[in-house]
Amino acid sequence: MKEIFPDPIQKLPEADIPLDGIKAYLSQGKDHQILFMKFEKDVELPEHSHQSQWGIVLEGKIELVIDGERNIFEKGDRYFIPAGVKHHGKIFAGYTDITYFHQKDRYKVKSRC
Template sequence: MSKIFPEVIKNLPEADIPLDGITAFLSQGDQHQIIFMEFEKDVDLPEHEHESQYGIVLEGKIELTIDGVKNTFVKGDRYYIPSGVKHFGKIFAGYADMTFFNEKDRYSKK
């Protein structure tokens, strides 16, 4: 599916993320993960929380409600979710991003 990411990214292990219509590649660090994600379908994200997260939108649109504040992010935007802050949202088909998770085991390899 990946149209946005070059081979060097597509050669990374796929991340096991329990969402329909996602392709995600995992770069694993000692204390963090970086995930390169693409969505071919709309996805509703239920409310949840985890360690801090920083994302850069590469394509498409995502709506995130972070700590009660709704935002829409599009190509070129950045977002930050502090550790332990509840958030939920909607990811639209065609969305792609690069996301840093400040936890080494957020996702496992497929």
């Protein structure tokens, strides 16, 4: 498969996200983060909450249960999770998105050890 993210995105630092089979590039703002994420494996997301999150699906499929409501999002769909709202779900292999977190410290840069 052709790389979905262009070179300038791939040159961003990688985000340290504790999930197996993910590659995420991190663009850091003063009060937010934007992640460019792609998943090679299915991933179960445990229930959690944080500051608001907005995402747009570029490829694949994600199932999100947001505040008790089950949703399936696919290519071209957008989703929004308000601050503090509990959510969980499943990300399917091949999923790619751009996600905005209204939180400057949601993820750290992955160390290059």
